Amino acid sequence: MRLSDEELDLIQAYVDSVRTHAAALGFSMTLSSDANAFVDFLHEQEATHGVSAIHDPAKCHITPDNFAWFRVDRYGVGVACHAIRSIETDDFIEEVRTHRVFGDIEVPWDFESVGLYPEAYDLRFAGRIGMGGGLWIHPNCRGQNLSSVFSKLLRIIGIRRFRLDHYVSFVLNTGKRQQWSLQSNGQARIPPLLNGYYPPYGAKKDILLTHCTRDEMLMQIRQELAASEAAVSASHTEDARHPMAERA
Numbered sequence: 001m002r003l004s005d006e007e008l009d010l011i012q013a014y015v016d017s018v019r020t021h022a023a024a025l026g027f028s029m030t031l032s033s034d035a036n037a038f039v040d041f042l043h044e045q046e047a048t049h050g051v052s053a054i055h056d057p058a059k060c061h062i063t064p065d066n067f068a069w070f071r072v073d074r075y076g077v078g079v080a081c082h083a084i085r086s087i088e089t090d091d092f093i094e095e096v097r098t099h100r101v102f103g104d105i106e107v108p109w110d111f112e113s114v115g116l117y118p119e120a121y122d123l124r125f126a127g128r129i130g131m132g133g134g135l136w137i138h139p140n141c142r143g144q145n146l147s148s149v150f151s152k153l154l155r156i157i158g159i160r161r162f163r164l165d166h167y168v169s170f171v172l173n174t175g176k177r178q179q180w181s182l183q184s185n186g187q188a189r190i191p192p193l194l195n196g197y198y199p200p201y202g203a204k205k206d207i208l209l210t211h212c213t214r215d216e217m218l219m220q221i222r223q224e225l226a227a228s229e230a231a232v233s234a235s236h237t238e239d240a241r242h243p244m245a246e247r248a
Contacts, residue, residue, distance in 0.1 A: 001163070001165065001214070002163075003159070003160065003163065007159075007218060008160065010218060010221065010222060010225070011156055011157075011159060011160050011218075011221075013225055014153070014156055014221040014224070014225060015153065015156065015157065017225065017228065018149060018152075018153045021149075022072070022149075025144075026074050026075065027072050027073065027074050027079070027080075028072070028073045028074075029070055029071070029072050029073075030070060030071050030072075030073070031068065031069075031070045031157070032068070032069055032070070032071075033064035033067055033068050033069075034064070034069075035055065035056075035057040035062045035067045035069070035083075036057060037069075038051075038055065038067075038069040038071075038081065038083050038134065039051050039055075039056060039057065039058075041071055041078060041081055042081060042134055042136060044078075045078070045081075045136060045138070046139075047139055048136050051134060052133045052134065052200045053102045053103050053199060053200045054085060054101065054102060054131055054133055054170075054200060055067070055069075055083045055085055055131075055133050055134050058105075059102075059103040059105055059106070060085070060102075060103055060104050060105060061104055061105060062085060066085055066086045066087065066162070067083070067084070067085050067086075068083070068084055068154075068157060068158065068161055068162075069081060069082060069083035069084070069134065070082060070150075070153075070154065070157075072146075072150070074141070077138075078138075079137070079138040079140070079141045080136060080137045080138060080141065080146060080150060081134060081135070081136050082132065082133075082134060082135045082136075082150050082151065082153075082154045083132070083133055083134040083154075084130050084131065084132050084133075084154050084155065084157075084158045084162075084167075085130070085131050085133075086128055086129065086130045086131070086158065086161075086162035086164060087101065087128075087129050087131070088127065088128050088129070089126055089127075089129060090126045091124075091126055092123075092125055092126065092129050092166070092168070093116070093120055093121070093123050093124075096114060096116070096120075096193065096194070097114060097116060099111070099114070099199050101131070102199035102200055103199065112196075112197040113196055113197060114194040114196050114197050114198065114199070115194050115195050115196020115197065115204075116193065116194050116196075117191075117192040117193060117194060117195060119191055119192055120191065120192065120193050120194065120209070123191060123209070123211075125165075125166050125211070125213075126165075127165035127166065128162055128163055128164050128165045128166070129164070129165070129166045129167075129168060130155060130158040130159075130162060130164040130166070130167045130168070131167075131168055131169065131170075132151060132154055132155060132158075132167065132168070132169040133169060133170070135147055135150065135151060137150075147180075147185070148180075148185050148186070151185050152185070152186060152217075152220070152221065152224075155167040155212075155217055156217060156221055159214055159217060159218070164214055164217075165213065165214055166211065166212070166213055166214070167211070167212055167213075167214075167217060168209055168210060168211050169187075169209075169210045170193070170200075170207050170208070170209060170210075171190070171207070171208050171210060172205065172206065172207065172208070173192065173195075173206040173207060173208045177208065178190055178208065181208070181210045185210070186212075186220050187210040187211065187212050188211060188212035188213070188216045189210075189211050189212070190208045190209065190210050190211070191208065191209055191211065192206075192207075192208055192209075193207045193208055193209040194206075194207050195207070
């Protein structure tokens with residue numbers, strides 16, 4: 001679906017807002033389509049889960065046409081990163097069920113069921129799907145809600161870059177991850193996906209699928225920008241009152 005001029009302007013306004021706020025905190029941001037650079041960067045960091053097969057060019061067909069990532073630096077040191085890969089499909093759940101989304105370069109002889117939840121069979125969405133992952137924040141920079149900000153920024157960039165219809169990510173099925181996905185990360189829904197073999201880890205895992213549509217993502221940033229503008233306006237109004245109070 002074609003993006004309107006209003007939507008393109010909205011996306012740019014949000015990108016500018018995040019980058020301005022990041023700069024005020026001393027962060028600089030670099031956006032790239034080089035998947036190998038992403039892998040190298042993440043491998044150099046401590047306290048990470050490593051590179052998922054979903055975003056690994058050694059395991060999936062990843063090119064500048066379907067991949068983007070950004071790194072965040074502070075005082076010349078890398079302190080954060082996040083990546084997105086897009087695919088186009090007529091049935092995303094089938095991509096999961098057949099393992100294709102986790103690796104489409106090699107052709108394996110053997111197959112192990114991912115153990116889809118019954119609810120997952122009813123999930124029906126197709127088109128251009130953006131898959132987020134590789135979100136890492138340096139331990140010294142955690143506790144500032146940066147993961148939420150960076151996650152929203154990446155999927156908004158994905159809409160413009162890949163004309164996404166949907167955005168998804170895979171998270172462990174824990175209460176903490178559910179709360180973060182819905183409240184901080186702003187995902188619209190987190191249905192149970194699988195409880196079985198999880199190819200990125202090569203082990204049994206209980207996994208949720210976070211999911212939101214293009215319209216939901218755009219509505220979210222529209223509301224955030226409106227709230228930010230209202231707060232600035234209220235602040236200016238309050239500042240204008242003080243001189244009058246002093247003169248009184």
